[in-house]
Amino acid sequence: MYIPPVKIYYDLGWNWEKGIFIISYIVYKDKITMNIKVILNLLNLQRHNKLFTVIIMFIIFLSIETFFVPSLTQTTEQKVQQITTTIKSQILFAPMDSKITYLIDNTGVINHTWTSNYLPGVGVRWLGDGTILRTIRVGVGPGTGGAGGGVQKVTWDGTVVWDFRYNTNGLCTHHDVRSLPNGNVLLIAWETKTRTEAIAAGRNPNVVSSNGLYPDHIIEVQPTGSTSGTIVWEWHVWDHLIQDYDVSKVNYGVVGDQPELVDINYGASSDMDWMHTNSIDYNEKFDQILISVCYFDEIWIIDHSTTTAEAASHTGGNSGKGGDLLYRWGNPAAYRAGIKSNQKLFNQHDASWIDEGCPGAGNILIFNNQAGGSSSRYSSVDEIIPPVNENGEYYLASGSAYGPTVQTWRYTATPATSLYSSHLSGAERLTDGSTLICNGEPGKFFQVTSTGTTVWTYTNPYPAGAANNVFKIVYIPSDEESSNQPPYTPRNPVPVNGTTGVSVDIDLSWTGGDPDVGDTVVYDVYFGTSSTPPKVSTAQSGTRYNPETLSNDTNYYWRIVAWDKNGNSTVGPVWDFTTVSTGNNPPSTPSITGETNGAIRTSYYYTIQTTDPDQDDVKYNIDWGDNTTITGLYKSGEEIAVSHAWEAEGNYNIKVKAIDTSDAESNWATLTVTMPYSYNNPILQLSEWLFQRFPHMFPILKQMLGY
Numbered sequence: 036m037y038i039p040p041v042k043i044y045y046d047l048g049w050n051w052e053k054g055i056f057i058i059s060y061i062v063y064k065d066k067i068t069m070n071i072k073v074i075l076n077l078l079n080l081q082r083h084n085k086l087f088t089v090i091i092m093f094i095i096f097l098s099i100e101t102f103f104v105p106s107l108t109q110t111t112e113q114k115v116q117q118i119t120t121t122i123k124s125q126i127l128f129a130p131m132d133s134k135i136t137y138l139i140d141n142t143g144v145i146n147h148t149w150t151s152n153y154l155p156g157v158g159v160r161w162l163g164d165g166t167i168l169r170t171i172r173v174g175v176g177p178g179t180g181g182a183g184g185g186v187q188k189v190t191w192d193g194t195v196v197w198d199f200r201y202n203t204n205g206l207c208t209h210h211d212v213r214s215l216p217n218g219n220v221l222l223i224a225w226e227t228k229t230r231t232e233a234i235a236a237g238r239n240p241n242v243v244s245s246n247g248l249y250p251d252h253i254i255e256v257q258p259t260g261s262t263s264g265t266i267v268w269e270w271h272v273w274d275h276l277i278q279d280y281d282v283s284k285v286n287y288g289v290v291g292d293q294p295e296l297v298d299i300n301y302g303a304s305s306d307m308d309w310m311h312t313n314s315i316d317y318n319e320k321f322d323q324i325l326i327s328v329c330y331f332d333e334i335w336i337i338d339h340s341t342t343t344a345e346a347a348s349h350t351g352g353n354s355g356k357g358g359d360l361l362y363r364w365g366n367p368a369a370y371r372a373g374i375k376s377n378q379k380l381f382n383q384h385d386a387s388w389i390d391e392g393c394p395g396a397g398n399i400l401i402f403n404n405q406a407g408g409s410s411s412r413y414s415s416v417d418e419i420i421p422p423v424n425e426n427g428e429y430y431l432a433s434g435s436a437y438g439p440t441v442q443t444w445r446y447t448a449t450p451a452t453s454l455y456s457s458h459l460s461g462a463e464r465l466t467d468g469s470t471l472i473c474n475g476e477p478g479k480f481f482q483v484t485s486t487g488t489t490v491w492t493y494t495n496p497y498p499a500g501a502a503n504n505v506f507k508i509v510y511i512p513s514d515e516e517s518s519n520q521p522p523y524t525p526r527n528p529v530p531v532n533g534t535t536g537v538s539v540d541i542d543l544s545w546t547g548g549d550p551d552v553g554d555t556v557v558y559d560v561y562f563g564t565s566s567t568p569p570k571v572s573t574a575q576s577g578t579r580y581n582p583e584t585l586s587n588d589t590n591y592y593w594r595i596v597a598w599d600k601n602g603n604s605t606v607g608p609v610w611d612f613t614t615v616s617t618g619n620n621p622p623s624t625p626s627i628t629g630e631t632n633g634a635i636r637t638s639y640y641y642t643i644q645t646t647d648p649d650q651d652d653v654k655y656n657i658d659w660g661d662n663t664t665i666t667g668l669y670k671s672g673e674e675i676a677v678s679h680a681w682e683a684e685g686n687y688n689i690k691v692k693a694i695d696t697s698d699a700e701s702n703w704a705t706l707t708v709t710m711p712y713s714y715n716n717p718i719l720q721l722s723e724w725l726f727q728r729f730p731h732m733f734p735i736l737k738q739m740l741g742y
Contacts, residue, residue, distance in 0.1 A: 115143035116492040126480065126493075127509040128473075129155040129169060131459075133498040136169060136189075138511075143493055149189050156183025157506040158211040158314075165191030168220065170212050176202030177249060178225050179308045180458070181210040186222065188258070199256060199264045210313045210506075219257045219267065221324065223312050225249040228273070237278030237286045237299050244305045251312045253324065255339075270324075270337060270358050272297055272310065274347040291371030294431065295349075295359035301369050302330060314461070314507075316387040321427030322353060323361065325399065327386040332366040332378060334386040334401065336421075336429070353427060362421060362429040365401075367436035377436065379417070381405035384475075385461030385507050389418070392602035394468040394485075394557055394574040397423075398443065402460045402472075402507075406447065413451035416462040416472055418444040425567030443573055446470065446487055461507030466602020468557065468574060471510050478503030485574065522549040522556045522597035525607035532610040539585040539614050545607070547578050549599050559596040566609065568592045587617040620648040621699035622671070625655065625691045627706045634711045638680040641706070643691055647671040651695035660687030668696070681710045 125146060129136040136159055138147040149167060156172035166188060173184035184202030187195050199220075201208045205227030213221040229247040234240050238248065255268035276286040277296035290298045302309065311329040318325065322340040338352040338361055345351025346358035354361055365380030367373030382404040389395045399419050406415035422430040422438045431437055448454035459475025468485050478495035495503045527546040530537045549556045560572035560580045572580055585591065591614070595607040622645045629641030647653055652668040659679050669675055681687060687708050693701040 115141075115494075124513040125511045126471075127159060127161050127167065127511060128480075128495070128505050128507075129157070129159040130478070130495060130497050130502075131155060131157055131504040131506055132502045135497065136167060137497060139493070141491065147191070149193055151187070151189070153185075153187075155506065156185065156209070157181055159509065160212055160214055161509050161511050162188070162214055166196075168212055168214055170208065170210075173200065173202055176207035177205055177227055177307075178207045178209055179249075179306075179311075181311070181313060183208045183210070186212050186220065196261065197258050197264075198262050199258070200262075201254070201256075211315045213315045213317050215255070215317060216319055219255050220264075221315055221317060222254050222256060223315050223326070224252055224254060225308070226252050226271070226273070233299075235284060236273070236276055237281055237284040239280050239300050242300070242303055242305045244307055246307055248309050249307045251310045251326075251328075253315065253326070253337075268339070268341075268343050268346065270341075270343075270346045275349075275359055294363065294370040294372060294437070295356060295361075297360070298369065298371075304330075306330075314385045314387065318388050318427075320397075321423075323427060325386055325388060327383055327401070329382055329384065331369050332380045332383065333363050333369055334365055334380070334383070334399065335360050336362040361427075362423070362437055364399075364419065364421070364437050364439075370436075372434075372436035378408075379403075379442070381407075381409055381411070382458065384459060385473075387461075387463070389464040390602075392604060393464040393466050394559075394598045394602070395444070395464055396559075396596075396598075396604065397570070398573060400462050400464055400470070402456075402462050404456055404458060404460060407451075412455050413447065414454050414456055414460065414474070416446040416470060417442045418464075420570055420573060422569065424565060424569055430569075444485070446472070446483055459504060459506050463508070463510050465510060466512065467600045468598075471508070473505055473508040475505050475507065478505050480505075480508055520550045521603035521605045522554075522599050523547060524605050525558070525595035525597055528593075528610045530612045532608075533612065535613040536615045537612045539587060541585070541612075541614075542579055542581050543593060544579045545595050547595070547597050549597075551599065554599045554601070556600075557598050559598070560593065561596070562591065562593040564589060564591060566592050566611075568594065568609070574598065585614050587614055589614050619651070619695070619697040619699050622647040622651070622653050622693035622695050622701040624702040625693050625704045627689060627691050627704050629706070629708075631706065631708045632710075633681075633708065635681050635684055638678045639708075640676045640678045641689065642674055642676050644672065644674045645693040645701060647693070647695050649695070651697065651699075653693045653695050656692050656694060658688075658690040660689065681708075684711050685709075 125138050125140055127138050131154065134151045134154055136149040137145055139145055151169065151171065153171035153173065156170040158170050160168040162168055169187050169189060170183045171185045171187055172182060176182065176184045184207050185198065185200040186208065188197035189195050201222065201224055206224055208222045208224045210223055215221060227247055228250060230243050230245055233243045233248040250272050252269060252271040254266045256264040257267045258264050275296050276299045277288045277290055277293050278284065278286045278299045279288065279290050280300050281287065286299065310331060312326050313329045314327040316325040324337050324339045326335050328335055337358060338354045338356060341352035341357055348357040349359050351357045363370065365383065366378045368375060368378065380401065380403055384402045384404060386399060386401045389398045389400055395418060399421055401417045403415045403417050405411045407413055419439055420443050454474055456474055456476040460473055462470055462472045464470055469482050471482050473480050480493045481489055482491040483489050495505055497503060525545045525547055529544045530541060547556050547558060557574040557576055558578065559570055559574065561568040562571045562582055563569050590611060592609055592611045594609045597605045625643050625645040627641055627643050630639045633639050643655055645653060650671050652670060654668050655666045657664040657677060661681060664677065666675065666677065687710065689706040689708060691704045
């Protein structure tokens with residue numbers, strides 16, 4: 036409900052925070068005319084106070100960008116719409132313009148809050164047992180949007196048990212944080228490189244500001260005290276650069292030949308914040324890190340199993356590649372493997388692996404902020420299946436971009452523009468297969484099914500009105516969601532495990548199910564020629580999969596992972612089978628026998644024979660050296676006799692090959708013949724000269740001599 040601004044002003048008196056709210060609220064509600072009127076009234080009331088005037092004009096500037104609005108404390112009406120029984124648990128979030136972190140239930144009721152002295156900087160994580168890990172915006176240090184500078188661990192009663200700062204000497208944490216199973220913490224941070232350092236590394240001087248560059252790095256911090264921590268591992272993009280701008284500088288090479296390295300000249304902006312990495316996630320199974328590199332329109336994966344020294348090199352770790360990129364996706368133009376039309380991500384946020392226990396586990400979920408391109412005004416949530424095997428190795432065809440070429444699932448709203456945030460935002464897959472989405476700029480949270488149906492919505496009212504931006508949200512599942520039994524182990528495979536001679540047109544099938552009555556089950560299918568086959572189908576409802584036509588005489592491996600609606604999974608065994616040998620074999624090389632010396636214009640018979648391994652009928656292609664004969668079909672092993680006469684003297688190579696009914700061909704067989712006989716007798720040589728000189732004379736003699 037809209038309240039006249041002048042009335043609000045007089046009702047609230049000189050409360051600066053609430054006065055700021057009123058102006059900010061009006062601007063965001065597009066009541067610009069009314070807003071100006073209020074300001075003019077205020078200026079009229081305080082026309083002799085120059086400081087007051089400066090403050091009011093400064094407020095107008097700040098209201099343009101919610102990211103910079105101070106903490107507000109206006110109480111507003113929250114909006115919750117629960118269409119079906121869906122969200123059973125709680126949601127954690129830290130509004131960007133509030134010093135309070137909220138924990139709400141599915142009706143929007145606040146279950147708990149944590150109050151801080153700082154705005155978020157900007158991510159928050161749930162650690163369990165009522166403890167949160169919250170980044171803070173300390174206001175000191177380099178950086179731009181998303182700047183933090185520190186992180187705090189806060190218990191249920193609000194006690195800060197760890198307060199770590201990283202905002203000195205040109206360093207500053209920003210955006211996101213991720214806890215590790217060992218209790219350590221991963222942080223994204225800027226480091227400062229001077230203009231001279233950037234140019235020395237191969238950066239084009241035309242796109243380096245006088246203040247230099249802020250490349251990103253990642254640190255792993257081990258808490259050691261209430262305000263201290265030891266950096267036990269770190270990775271710097273600065274150690275993995277390539278450039279083809281200046282051959283005299285370091286990092287020179289062919290950008291398109293080394294996708295594992297980062298082109299220091301990608302992007303034409305002189306913005307110091309070169310990468311703007313805005314999210315970080317961790318995969319315990321592979322010991323890998325996933326980051327969203329916003330200004331590259333890409334997601335990157337790196338190896339965390341390295342030492343810090345290996346992370347600065349190109350060897351070492353589980354991957355053997357040190358700190359080089361293991362995988363990148365979203366914009367192949369960034370590594371010269373595609374063009375603008377191949378780009379999939381635009382200003383994306385919150386790239387994360389889908390958790391175990393959720394359909395699509397191991398896939399990557401991304402909030403694609405400008406899904407239709409850099410100038411579009413609609414967003415999407417994209418799910419991709421990375422081309423990774425069970426060892427955490429990513430496939431890249433030579434000369435190509437990393438796959439996949441298309442998303443395996445994508446959500447866009449109807450109309451598309453009703454879901455849009457130019458920045459912020461995130462998404463999380465739930466155990467029932469639905470997806471919880473945070474549309475960050477308008478502060479709207481909602482849940483959609485796998486088919487795109489919206490089943491729950493909530494509009495954040497905190498701290499007030501339009502100043503309700505949220506970086507992203509965290510879903511905290513209930514005990515109920517993890518109490519049911521997992522699905523049955525997939526069994527009864529067809530073809531039977533170890534079978535040989537399987538048709539190349541086989542469909543795979545199996546038996547599944549779940550012990551809990553009414554619990555629906557979906558299946559992920561893994562299939563390929565590796566003993567650790569890749570995932571080829573995600574969350575399919577049926578127990579049959581068509582792999583399309585297979586290759587002959589090939590050993591295939593497959594397995595099924597079953598998921599119930601609560602996200603419990605059961606991994607089936609790896610089965611294998613071998614397809615039938617090649618469907619058709621070519622005939623054997625024919626044999627050919629017959630006269631090898633003779634007279635021209637005289638017919639000679641030649642005997643030809645072959646066998647076909649598949650007992651197919653065969654025909655023969657006979658090249659006599661002066662013309663060709665194609666026979667009809669004969670039985671495998673049948674001898675045939677074919678005659679031929681040569682019209683001109685000379686040496687001839689008879690060539691024969693057999694062709695079966697499937698057009699499979701044998702090798703050529705050869706036989707050399709000489710026509711006519713070769714004589715060294717001078718009289719006969721004279722006769723040959725006479726016959727050639729006077730072709731119409733001596734017919735009886737020519738016949739006798741075989742000419």
